Amino acid sequence: xxxxxxxxxxxxxxxxxxxxxxxxxxxxxxxxxxxxxxxxxxxxxxxxxxxxxxxxxxxxxxxxxxxxxxxxxxxxxxxxxxxxxxxxxxxxxxxxxxxxxxxxxxxxxxxxxxxxxxxxxxxxxxxxxxxxxxxxxxxxxxxxxxxxxxxxxxxxxxxxxxxxxxxxxxxxxxxxxxxxxxxxxxxxxxxxxxxxxxxxxxxxxxxxx
Numbered sequence: 282x283x284x285x286x287x288x289x290x291x292x293x294x295x296x297x298x299x300x301x302x303x304x305x306x307x308x309x310x311x312x313x314x315x316x317x318x319x320x321x322x323x324x325x326x327x328x329x330x331x332x333x334x335x336x337x338x339x340x341x342x343x344x345x346x347x348x349x350x351x352x353x354x355x356x357x358x359x360x361x362x363x364x365x366x367x368x369x370x371x372x373x374x375x376x377x378x379x380x381x382x383x384x385x386x387x388x389x390x391x392x393x394x395x396x397x398x399x400x401x402x403x404x405x406x407x408x409x410x411x412x413x414x415x416x417x418x419x420x421x422x423x424x425x426x427x428x429x430x431x432x433x434x435x436x437x438x439x440x441x442x443x444x445x446x447x448x449x450x451x452x453x454x455x456x457x458x459x460x461x462x463x464x465x466x467x468x469x470x471x472x473x474x475x476x477x478x479x480x481x482x483x484x485x486x487x488x489x490x
Contacts, residue, residue: 287323290340290406291333292402294336294407295330295411297402297406297414297417298329298399298402299326299329300302300327300417300418300420301398301402301417302325303327303421303424304417304420304421304424306391307379307387307389307392308325308379310382312325312383316383317382317384321383328378328382330422331374332399335366335370335374336365336366338363339365355463361417365403365407368397368399368400369396371395371400372392372393372396375392375395375396379392380463401413402414440474
């Protein structure tokens with residue numbers, strides 16, 4: 282009887298993605314301000330699911346438990362197994378999804394940093410290493426109730442500030458890591474932010490010239 286239980290590798294990887302995305306200022310601001318609409322928090326988790334799917338496609342199938350004799354005749358790279366995404370591919374995906382789903386266009390290089398960390402999370406997950414994931418989750422835990430201070434440039438000169446409150450509850454629930462969120466996530470399937478001299482993160486939404 283077939284089961285759809287995700288592998289430990291995917292569960293660990295998904296936990297890392299959820300934590301890393303919580304620590305990405307551009308995405309946190311977009312979710313907190315509901316720039317992706319009422320379902321902004323769900324879109325953040327959906328993004329983690331999309332990235333997980335990309336890497337899952339590069340894993341060998343569960344039926345890869347071949348006998349020693351069968352393995353001699355098996356192709357080194359099965360045609361149904363895709364090549365692992367690289368940093369540039371993931372960066373492009375992140376930029377496109379933020380543009381499409383949140384109407385935020387980034388030019389600060391942060392998408393590359395996140396993509397690089399995604400590759401690190403994947404390599405660690407394949408080896409069963411959870412140290413980096415736990416470190417990210419601890420950082421998220423320390424940030425509960427806090428948002429980065431920032432200014433929004435939407436072409437009208439408006440300045441927005443936010444601090445240590447999350448009264449509207451529009452962000453994702455940090456306590457879901459490794460419990461409800463990861464299984465659900467695995468079961469599915471252009472200027473900002475810059476920092477000014479005062480330490481605020483400047484976020485420009487699409488449409489602001």
